[in-house]
Amino acid sequence: MSSRRTSRWPIWIVLLIATALVSLPLPDSFTPFRPPWATLAMIYWIMMWPRMFGIGSAWIVGLILDIQQGELMGQHAVALSVVAYLTLRFHLQIRIFPLWQLTITVFALLAIEAFIMFWIDGVTGNPAVGLDRWTQVVAGAVFWPPVMAIMDRVRERVEHRGRAFT
Amino acid sequence: MALSTPDSDQRDFRDTSPGLRLFLLCFFSIALMVLDNQNQHIQDVRRILSATTYPIRWLVDAPFALGHWLGDSLSTRTTLHAENRELHEQILTQDARLQRMAALEAENTRLRALLESTAKVGDRVLIAEIMSVDMNPFRHQILVNKGSRHDVYVGQALIDAQGIVGQVIRDQIFSAEALLITDVDHALPVELVRNRLRTIAVGTGDLERLSMPFLPRNADVREGDLLVTSGLGGTFPPGYPVGVVAEVSSDTGQPFLKITATPAAALNRVREVLLIWPEPTEAAAAAIESDAENTAVADPAEIAPSDDSMPAAADETEAGSSPGPADGRFAETADDTGENSASPSSENPQQ
Numbered sequence: 001m002s003s004r005r006t007s008r009w010p011i012w013i014v015l016l017i018a019t020a021l022v023s024l025p026l027p028d029s030f031t032p033f034r035p036p037w038a039t040l041a042m043i044y045w046i047m048m049w050p051r052m053f054g055i056g057s058a059w060i061v062g063l064i065l066d067i068q069q070g071e072l073m074g075q076h077a078v079a080l081s082v083v084a085y086l087t088l089r090f091h092l093q094i095r096i097f098p099l100w101q102l103t104i105t106v107f108a109l110l111a112i113e114a115f116i117m118f119w120i121d122g123v124t125g126n127p128a129v130g131l132d133r134w135t136q137v138v139a140g141a142v143f144w145p146p147v148m149a150i151m152d153r154v155r156e157r158v159e160h161r162g163r164a165f166t
Numbered sequence: 167m168a169l170s171t172p173d174s175d176q177r178d179f180r181d182t183s184p185g186l187r188l189f190l191l192c193f194f195s196i197a198l199m200v201l202d203n204q205n206q207h208i209q210d211v212r213r214i215l216s217a218t219t220y221p222i223r224w225l226v227d228a229p230f231a232l233g234h235w236l237g238d239s240l241s242t243r244t245t246l247h248a249e250n251r252e253l254h255e256q257i258l259t260q261d262a263r264l265q266r267m268a269a270l271e272a273e274n275t276r277l278r279a280l281l282e283s284t285a286k287v288g289d290r291v292l293i294a295e296i297m298s299v300d301m302n303p304f305r306h307q308i309l310v311n312k313g314s315r316h317d318v319y320v321g322q323a324l325i326d327a328q329g330i331v332g333q334v335i336r337d338q339i340f341s342a343e344a345l346l347i348t349d350v351d352h353a354l355p356v357e358l359v360r361n362r363l364r365t366i367a368v369g370t371g372d373l374e375r376l377s378m379p380f381l382p383r384n385a386d387v388r389e390g391d392l393l394v395t396s397g398l399g400g401t402f403p404p405g406y407p408v409g410v411v412a413e414v415s416s417d418t419g420q421p422f423l424k425i426t427a428t429p430a431a432a433l434n435r436v437r438e439v440l441l442i443w444p445e446p447t448e449a450a451a452a453a454i455e456s457d458a459e460n461t462a463v464a465d466p467a468e469i470a471p472s473d474d475s476m477p478a479a480a481d482e483t484e485a486g487s488s489p490g491p492a493d494g495r496f497a498e499t500a501d502d503t504g505e506n507s508a509s510p511s512s513e514n515p516q517q
Contacts, residue, residue, distance in 0.1 A: 025298045059191045069302045070343050074198035085188040
């Protein structure tokens with residue numbers, strides 16, 4: 001039960017870095033290809049540590065993103081909750097996927113998130129022009145393998161340390 | 167981690183029903199969105215939450231601020247010299263212009279006193295820095311490092327050295343979000359300096375372009391006309407430059423001209439902006455009536471502390487043609503209030 005004993009701080013530190021990366025200023029030509037870092041990190045943690053990070057936590061991350069990005073409060077929150085639910089529901093299947101299948105799944109999850117965001121934007125009368133939202137989904141899928149590699153390393157280190165200390 | 171760990175098998179132990187949880191959270195989120203979209207009930211909640219996420223923003227901004235600081239402190243003597251000389255020249259030319267301004271301002275105040283109108287007193291300003299934080303990529307929003315702790319309020323106008331930049335839409339305690347004038351949701355009441363034609367300048371979503379869609383085909387607009395704020399609507403103080411008309415095209419099939427303007431402010435290059443506190447007109451009028459000394463607000467950052475407020479000489483002059491572009495607020499609001507209703511989004515950009 002190592003993962004049960006390990007504290008939750010690595011999750012939140014990684015998510016803090018991810019939310020900071022989301023608002024890191026980039027040149028205008030790069031912004032369409034900015035991956036949704038926070039969503040990627042969240043999918044990873046739910047997939048790997050479903051007991052430590054659930055829908056409620058995803059909702060809080062979404063709310064932080066909303067406030068930080070100056071969007072409608074609840075917009076990211078609802079999108080991330082749905083993504084979190086789907087990831088949680090299928091995490092046992094997703095986890096054993098080979099990397100390419102996993103990447104496709106992540107792509108689908110990101111597309112769902114983007115669609116919810118897009119939809120809410122439309123309903124509230126602030127339609128987002130341009131394809132940026134969708135290119136970001138592609139960028140997210142492209143960046144998934146390296147993100148996963150880094151996160152695996154972080155998780156292994158945390159788990160080993162947890163085992164050593166407890 | 168092994169594939170089926172005990173923790174995943176016993177997931178249901180803690181999390182009784184993820185579906186129900188999702189449903190509740192969705193419901194709560196929708197309620198939150200509805201409230202937030204109406205823009206009133208949960209402003210305080212948002213303000214406090216924003217203050218708690220300020221460290222993240224500060225963290226993102228810190229390397230850039232450090233870079234600027236290093237750039238400032240490591241610049242060589244020669245560059246400093248050059249910059250100093252350049253600034254000196256700028257001050258000289260601007261001083262020369264100011265001399266004329268002083269005379270004009272005195273004249274203006276005198277004329278206004280004759281009209282029993284309010285004098286335009288120097289607005290109080292505060293310099294704020296734009297934080298290097300990317301906001302929602304689909305909106306033209308910026309984050310400045312002054313918040314309600316510094317008396318920033320929602321609807322406050324932001325300018326830079328060249329012109330109007332935008333207005334504050336959310337004041338947070340340590341920072342404030344502002345909407346640029348080029349955002350698609352933004353509209354501001356403007357007038358042409360040449361003939362004082364009033365209209366609305368609407369953002370296009372392009373940082374280099376404003377559009378003015380409400381002028382009829384026979385309107386007298388030319389390329390190169392300077393636009394200034396008209397002060398209608400009350401959000402922006404009158405007389406600040408907004409932009410220059412870049413293109414006027416009239417299509418015979420259309421009832422309105424298609425006009426684009428280039429914003430005067432360097433919207434994509436500014437780092438420092440000025441927050442303006444316009445002088446409340448009634449209070450200013452009262453101040454002139456009661457005592458002439460009471461004009462200046464004690465603030466070191468104030469520009470143009472005008473001490474030359476003339477004693478009011480009552481006269482029955484009709485509000486006729488006013489000489490300067492930076493006046494006429496009184497006459498304007500009196501004769502043309504209908505135009506005000508044409509700009510709902512200048513009051514409330516979050517429609």
